[in-house]
Amino acid sequence: MSAHSAHGHAPGAHAGVAPHGPHRNYVKIWAILVALLVISVVGPMTGIRVVMLTTAFGIALVKAYMVAKNFMHLDIEKPIVHWLLIVGLALMVLLYGALAPDIQKGEGQYWKKDENFHKSFTPEKPHTGGGQAQPAGGSGAGTPEHGHP
């Protein structure tokens, strides 16, 4: 964290081109990725759901990992970068986990969803419906401004 240990990437034309560890055979990595892609396409054709899911998403994870490691050079990147990426992903897991009980589930404790609820109501446009249903002088509240653009 200290500027004392800062060493010279910065100035000059080569600014920021950090020496990136051992030489890698990028073409080979690419070939592996393509092979994985083929599997993930063939997988579903077996028609077995388990195979399909594992090939689809398992391989997606592997591919993502390989791209991140070898193409983005995450493996030789500073820890801070790993941390901020992990934080971002963790937050998304949190978001999903916290929303699932409300959004993904169709019912919970003393509540349930009903997509066809509106069919049980009289078909007219809800807000005008609200307007009509409001009896004159119910609770002393008139209904001004209805349909007012």
Added chain:
Amino acid sequence: MSHTTTVEAHAPAPHGHAEPNGFMKYLWSTDHKIISFQYMFTGMAMALIAGFMAYVFRMQIAYPGLNVPLFGHVSPDVYNALITNHGSIMVFWVAMPVLLAGFGNYLIPLMCGCDDMVFPRINRLSYQLFLLSAIVLLVSLFVPGGGFGGAWTAYPPLSAQAKYSLTPMGSTLWVIAVALEFVAFLLGGINFIVTAMNARAPGMRAFDVPLVVWFIVVASLLFMASVGPLIAGAVMLLFDQNLGTAFYNPTRGGDPVLWQHLFWFFGHPEVYVVLLPAMGIVAEIITVFARKKMFAYKTVIYTVIATGALSFFVWAHHQFVAGIDPRMANVFTVTTVLISIPIAEMCFLYIATLYGGSIRFTTPMLWALAFMAEFLIGGVTGIYLGASGADIFFHDTYFVVAHFHYTFYPIAIIGGMAGLTHWFPKMFGRMMSERLGKIHFWGTIIPFNFIFIPMFFLGLSGEHRRIYDYTHFPDLATPEMQALRIMSTVALVVMLLFQFVFLWNFIVSAFRGRKAERNPWKATTLEWTTESPPPHGNWAELPTVHRGPYEYATPGRDTDYWPQNEKA
């Protein structure tokens, strides 16, 4: 080390010729100080607009049906548009630009001892996007159908379907404006974080960085990490409004509650995004005018980080009774009440900083101390709302309104004023009038309490929010309650009038004030070591840092302060 010195050998060279002149200099500059002024002045202008809105709808509440002077009749749709945009503007177009972007842009390079932000042109772009968003929002008030009136939280289906909101263009433009504003602050935030991380002066270690910079960085981080889902949500809302999708439409497989979660997943960290810069400003001011080292500087930073981290786990306390599964509410009650731990610690440390100090009650110090006193009220009343059981009653009553005004007002107005008065000499090279400053201070603080204390009691008697005329509700139309409403409205008018004292003081001092020397407050941080106002490039030779930011009254020295850049 080696490269920085070699680079800084030709420090002044890059600039001067790089800058356009005349008015373009202000409009098109990439200088962080100019951009900071752009953000601040835009923020102040928006504050005046939102303040006027507050005046109009408070008048309507206090005197229903009255033709409001300077405005006229307030119909329900106009009233909704006013409260909606008052809220949106105060949070997104006042608090954020002034505190985060304004002070962030001004202070980070100066306090880190570098010549500018790391990406000056991206910085300029971020302001221009922000300005555009502000214009779009203001335009949205005058389109056919009127401004968006679905409250600043913009809950669908009301916000998503014109047949419910009756403001087709208004709601669309509102969403566009907010989304643009987010993008602008993403660009800004990246600049703040990277500048503070990577462009610190030689010798400045992480724990030599002044608290306000730490706080602004943490705030930007919170913003960047939380706003994403809402940007996605805003796009989905736009599609629902204009392209006939059904992301939030329950009749076609969507779910309105999804938006509430996406909104508050951002919306709660957002509170800390604006709170932290204000807390940082207060920290700087307290240390300077108490002539004291910050009490447990590192602990303060840890509490900030803890607060920031926790703030991601509390959002659903805004939705306790919004139809989320009640079992979730218990989890969020625990996290919400627990966040009082780091915040309380932080407040204690601030107060402890006064111990053994030698306090000078200058205008900035008055604002800083007032921030503490008033924010405490906002903080403790938050416990009522975090406690799920009590929130069943308090949710969406005026108790909530009073509570968050006791947090946001100290943040946006008191904190902003503290910062402005404190750094005014550095920004404009002249001193502000202390006398006018103090008049403005008392003329703001006293009415402020008279505006919002009554709202606590109105909330306790069951008054709900966003109602333009309470005579429709027999139990709420009692004379006592109306008296309270009138009290807070009158106080608001008084407070708004006192703001002209500030504007006068601000403008006159900026041109005619007594010339300020480099370091009028005898402070230790780097920004005070350059001329007032700093030239483009900030320093003829960029400083090197030798010690932490708060070396006041260090034993064995004749002066009671020890600038960070001074050689031992």
Added chain:
Amino acid sequence: MLLNLPRAATFAGEIDGLVVLVTWLVGVWFFATQIMFFWLMWRFRAGANPKSQYITGKEPHLKRWINIPHLLILLCDIVIIVAAVRVWVRVKQTLPPADDTVRIVGQQWTWAFQHSGSDGALDTADDVWTSDTLHVAEGKTYHFLLESRDVLHSFFVPVFRLKQDAIPGRTITGWFKPTRTGTYDILCAEICGIGHGIMGGRVVIASAEQHAAWVQQHSAVASATPTDTTAVASAGASN
């Protein structure tokens, strides 16, 4: 009792109790902190203390002043959490057996109520639909089925201390048990369009006998007329 607001439901007292508890726990800290704060301001004003001391905050005898209160606050927090969750579970996570059930439908901009009628069952011929006025009997436990036709609304009865948002596409079940007769406000606490400011109603809490009489009278009318939700429109007369 919160100010002048009567308690008309069994759990109103519990919620008020929680509010009072929080007020005590929080109030003590609030005033302690403020007093300390202002005392320090006065004690260490430049006039009285021209030279400030060099304090890092690592000194144990000073740090104690932070740490001990901090632990005590943690204790208070735990108390508050326990109390809050207890009330919450009682109000929102338990459904005591119902004597009667009422369907509450929010729509722009009115509340519609479907009373079960004399047979005590919903969605039967003798259901009584009213708009803006909810008729309940003192001392009976009610279940409510909360629905919305269009946008979000929030069913808020201050005297019950009860609030629950109505969400289109969801049916949310809750309960209340009125404890005193009278007529009180029903509010909509969630902004629902330009009519939000006039969306409200009244809850009429009658003694068991009076309520029974009311039900008799209106069930008869209702079963005479074909019952479907369009009855909402006509049933306004029943106020």
Added chain:
Amino acid sequence: MSVKTIATQRASMNIPTGRLAVWWVLLSEIVIFGGVLASYILHRLGHPEWAEQAAHTNVWAGAFNTLVLLTSSLSAVLAHQAAEKGDGPKAARLLQLTVFGGLVFLIVKTFEWREEIIHGYTLQAGGFWSYYYTAAGLHAFHVLAGMVIMLWVANTARKNQELHRVENIGIYWHFVDIVWIFLFPLLYIAK
């Protein structure tokens, strides 16, 4: 400004400023895409019936586009390699190849979407299709943005200037690639 500010050239964290900034951009991108995908997954799992809408997506187009993006990522990383060696012109050529890859990707997408829209699978055709077009559209927008920036970077790289930008835009491009790697199974394979 032709001359960089000194701030830009400092590296207190020992990471080149540009690269550090790109990583922060990616953080904000992760949460943006995360928001869309989380919402999509929540609804998809909540609505099994969407599977029958999803059955109409064109797996082959998706697979081909995955191949295209993987390949363009290869050329991007090779460009970075060339830049490290200080060979600006080569880096520029490889970047232009990457841009071409992006172009192919967008063209394929255009035809794919055209087909689907003709067959009535429009944005409004159902919940799945709404998410399909939104998520893929957001991604396509990132591809487009990346292409524009990349052309600009290639232009400076050709003159052997600002070679570090080659790596930075590369990192962004790989990220866009990774996003697609997940969009492919989510939108095309999972039926």
